[in-house]
Each structure stands twice: as structure tokens, then as C-alpha cells.
Amino acid sequence: MSDSMVRATAAGGEILAFAACTADLVEEARQRHGMTPVVSAALGRTLTAAAMMGWQMKGEKDLLTIQIEGSGPIGGLVAIADSKGNVKGYANNPQVDLPLNSKGKLDVATAVGIGVMSVIRDIGLKEPYTGQTHLVSSEIAEDLAYYFTASEQVPSAVSLGVLVNRDQTIWTAGGFILQMMPGARDETAQQLQEKVSAFMPVTEYLAAGHTPVELLHELLGEFGVEILETHPVGFQCNCTRERVEKALVSIGRQELSQLVEEGEPVEMRCHYCNETYQFSIEELKELLTIL
Known part of the structure; x- marks a missing residue:
């Protein structure tokens, strides 16, 4: 499956939704930076989120940056995306190697550590807009959900994931962002929360061969989902x-x-x-x- 992302609405416009499959993107980042599995997971989640968030920018030259600074051995993560589906980024220490956590998963939280997340939107004004929140779990998805709610007052559900093969290559990667729009009913928000809580890990769904469009239909079908646009996404740097x-x-x-x-x-x-x-x-x- 080639990398892509999709934008949709549901519940008569009460929900704005994004989903992405980014396996090739994360694999290119892994190869370029020589990242270990836990760093691939941390940066891969951040790149995936930045791609979906950057796609919301309006201007041709607009840029969105997610910057994470933590006390863990990774030190920090940076992902920069434009409005055309291009994203780039790096980890301060791509060679961090940690044992699996108590759940048998890549220990992203320990690798990142305690710290802050900054989201910077550069839309060509004199100064870019910067929002910042403390990391609440250091797992990236939960931290972004908290950022959206606390800094932008947009209640959101975020899921991000990266599955790594035994040879350290990327099996699959992707995620979704679901946001409640102004005027959304509490009943809709409650139903959406229950649906998201019961959903399988996003990487398991994508690993089964499903597309981002199918992902949103699975999550939001009962709300009446309307697919607005699909778009390619990839790792691309503008250095020359x-x-x-x-x-x-x-x-x-x-x-x-x-x-x-x-x-x-x-x-x-x-x-x-x-x-x-x-x-x-x-x-x-x-x-x-x-x-």
C-alpha cells in the first residue's frame, strides 16, 4: 500500500477526521538517519501527525512544526510538514536502544522522557504562532490529543503507531486525528469516545491491508462519514x-x-x-x- 492520507467529515460536520498510512515515509526516515526501532517509532509517530496537521494549512508556503523536547535519551524530536503532504524530521539521538516495556512494546515513553511539546504554525506573518504543552504520557498520540484540547480548545482523539520488523525495517505506520467541531453535541462526543476506545490499535488495522479511507469508514461509518479528499504523503526535504x-x-x-x-x-x-x-x-x- 502506497502512503496516503485522507480528510473527511462525519455527523453532519460535527467531526473533522484525518487518517494516514505512512510506512514508506517512516522507512525512508529510518534509512536516512539510521534509527533504532524505538526511535523509528517515536519519530515515525511524530512525522505522521505532522503530515496530517500540515495538510490543514492553507498557504503554499505555510509550514507546521512539531518539536518535542524530553529528558529521555532521544533528547528531542522535530518534524516539519507543508500543506502539500511533504514532511521531514529528525531525532537528536537516533541510536537510542532500549528494552521493551512491561507490555512488550517499544518503550517510546522512556526514550522521550518528561518534557514539552511545541506546535509551531508559520503562515507567513511576522512571527509564527506557537502553542506549547507539557507531555502527559510521552507516547506522542496522547500528548497531541492533550495539546489540541488544552492549547487550541479542540477536543480530539489521536492514534499513532509504527510496527517494526525483526530486521528493523518498517512493517507499517500510520494514524488518525478526530476532532470535534464548534457546536458539536456532547452526545456525539461521547459516542465517538466509546467508538475510539473500542477500536483496535491503528497499526494492526493497517497491517491487515486496510486503507486510510477504510479506516475512517470503520471508525465513523455509523455517524455518516463523507470523504472530502485523499492525498499522497512522503518524506521530502527542501535542502539543496x-x-x-x-x-x-x-x-x-x-x-x-x-x-x-x-x-x-x-x-x-x-x-x-x-x-x-x-x-x-x-x-x-x-x-x-x-x-
Whole structure:
């Protein structure tokens, strides 16, 4: 199944819903960053959520960032998504390896630790909008549900998951976000909560071959679900050699001259996608001519 996400409404517009399958996206992130299973699970959940949330942005250049800073060995997670289904991100320490938790699951909560979650929406204004809440479980999904309710006053149900094969590749990944719209009835919210509580883990449903559209029909069919749009989603970074050149130029003539004097090629690495860019001494000298 190729990665995709879907947007829908239900209960006559009382519920706004998103669902996504992101196995290929998370696998690419795993390969690029060399992540262990527990880090793949933590970052994969964050990337999946960012993709669905970023899709809600209106402008072509709008960006949404989820930033998690915790006391655990991962240190922090960052995921950035645009409004077109592109997402990128990284973990501060991709090599964290922990034993399974008491339930036999990947111990994301311990890997992340106690901390805060920030959601940053950059819509081209002078300052981006930033909302921040404390982590309540460090499992990512519950923390986002709390963020939506506490920071944005939008009661929400969030489920995110990543299943990892024995060889550490990604078997499946995905999730859903269900939100109560202004004016929604308490009865609808109660019925939705009961439905979500009784639903199987989202990765089990996707691993059985079901699509995000089928996922929303399974969850919301009794409410009268209306599929609005489906969209591809994938890992994509906007770093380029030209951007890296500008970063080198920005350090100034003195520091750039020092790099030339050291006589060694310079290697620059993108945090988000782990792509490397090498610059020879001759190329560094050329950059000096534009300063």
C-alpha cells in the first residue's frame, strides 16, 4: 500500500477526521538517519501527525512544526510538514536502544522522557504562532490529543503507531486525528469516545491491508462519514546545494578564510534528511570571491 492520507467529515460536520498510512515515509526516515526501532517509532509517530496537521494549512508556503523536547535519551524530536503532504524530521539521538516495556512494546515513553511539546504554525506573518504543552504520557498520540484540547480548545482523539520488523525495517505506520467541531453535541462526543476506545490499535488495522479511507469508514461509518479528499504523503526535504552554499557564505569572510587555510574539504550535513554536501578547497575559494 502506497502512503496516503485522507480528510473527511462525519455527523453532519460535527467531526473533522484525518487518517494516514505512512510506512514508506517512516522507512525512508529510518534509512536516512539510521534509527533504532524505538526511535523509528517515536519519530515515525511524530512525522505522521505532522503530515496530517500540515495538510490543514492553507498557504503554499505555510509550514507546521512539531518539536518535542524530553529528558529521555532521544533528547528531542522535530518534524516539519507543508500543506502539500511533504514532511521531514529528525531525532537528536537516533541510536537510542532500549528494552521493551512491561507490555512488550517499544518503550517510546522512556526514550522521550518528561518534557514539552511545541506546535509551531508559520503562515507567513511576522512571527509564527506557537502553542506549547507539557507531555502527559510521552507516547506522542496522547500528548497531541492533550495539546489540541488544552492549547487550541479542540477536543480530539489521536492514534499513532509504527510496527517494526525483526530486521528493523518498517512493517507499517500510520494514524488518525478526530476532532470535534464548534457546536458539536456532547452526545456525539461521547459516542465517538466509546467508538475510539473500542477500536483496535491503528497499526494492526493497517497491517491487515486496510486503507486510510477504510479506516475512517470503520471508525465513523455509523455517524455518516463523507470523504472530502485523499492525498499522497512522503518524506521530502527542501535542502539543496545552493542553500548550503548560502549557509557557508553566511559564516563570514574570516571563518570561511580559515576553512580554506586549513586545507581540508568541508562536509555539511542536513539535520532533517541527513544528506551530505562536500565542498573542495577550490569551491570554498570561489565562495570567498562573492564576499
